[in-house]
Amino acid sequence: GQNIDQPTEMTATEGAIVQINCTYQTSGFNGLFWYQQHAGEAPTFLSYNVLDGLEEKGRFSSFLSRSKGYSYLLLKELQMKDSASYLCAVILRSNDYKLSFGAGTTVTVRA
Amino acid sequence: DADVTQTPRNRITKTGKRIMLECSQTKGHDRMYWYRQDPGLGLRLIYYSFDVKDINKGEISDGYSVSRQAQAKFSLSLESAIPNQTALYFCATSDSTLNYGYTFGSGTRLTVV
Numbered sequence: 001g002q003n004i005d006q007p008t009e010m011t012a013t014e015g016a017i018v019q020i021n022c023t024y025q026t027s028g029f030n031g032l033f034w035y036q037q038h039a040g041e042a043p044t045f046l047s048y049n050v051l052d053g054l055e056e057k058g059r060f061s062s063f064l065s066r067s068k069g070y071s072y073l074l075l076k077e078l079q080m081k082d083s084a085s086y087l088c089a090v091i092l093r094s095n096d097y098k099l100s101f102g103a104g105t106t107v108t109v110r111a
Numbered sequence: 112d113a114d115v116t117q118t119p120r121n122r123i124t125k126t127g128k129r130i131m132l133e134c135s136q137t138k139g140h141d142r143m144y145w146y147r148q149d150p151g152l153g154l155r156l157i158y159y160s161f162d163v164k165d166i167n168k169g170e171i172s173d174g175y176s177v178s179r180q181a182q183a184k185f186s187l188s189l190e191s192a193i194p195n196q197t198a199l200y201f202c203a204t205s206d207s208t209l210n211y212g213y214t215f216g217s218g219t220r221l222t223v224v
Contacts, residue, residue: 033212042215091209099213103153
């Protein structure tokens with residue numbers, strides 16, 4: 001595979017904050033996406049980072065450090081509906097500019 | 112109508128049968144992809160096509176074939192289905208810039224018994 005690593009599972013309480021980390025190989029990097037996927041449904045786009053720094057969209061933020069091969073997705077003010085799998089996906093020149101997906105992080109939000 | 116439509120949504124088939132999963136898109140994208148998803152393994156690429164005359168194998172193409180009938184249509188076939196092909200299958204499309212990532216279909220849940 002393309003060595004995209006993210007934790008398998010995370011659990012958090014409603015109203016709290018959760019940070020999902022993603023690391024990847026840096027060679028040929030061209031951008032990083034985060035997708036949300038509810039069980040049995042299609043992945044849906046959350047964010048796209050190509051430059052270093054933080055991108056904020058409402059309760060969700062995504063951070064990228066190209067030199068460290070590192071990204072995180074920050075989910076604030078967690079709601080029950082945020083219980084889902086979160087997929088990190090990287091564009092790599094070595095993969096013919098297709099998306100390479102991590103295995104996903106399952107986030108469970110508890111009341 | 113959905114941007115990317117997959118049919119059927121659910122299918123149960125017997126071992127050894129041939130089955131076709133269909134995908135059509137209204138995005139006008141040149142690039143189309145077929146993935147399968149299994150618990151704990153994430154999305155794995157089966158085949159992809161960058162235009163109508165281009166077909167490429169992904170990481171797990173054995174046992175599968177594809178046809179790109181038109182820019183908007185990309186079908187996946189299982190020539191002789193086997194139980195370990197039971198999975199959730201997704202079709203996706205993108206433009207060549209990838210600035211907007213992939214647009215996924217709703218998925219086909221296939222069970223081979």
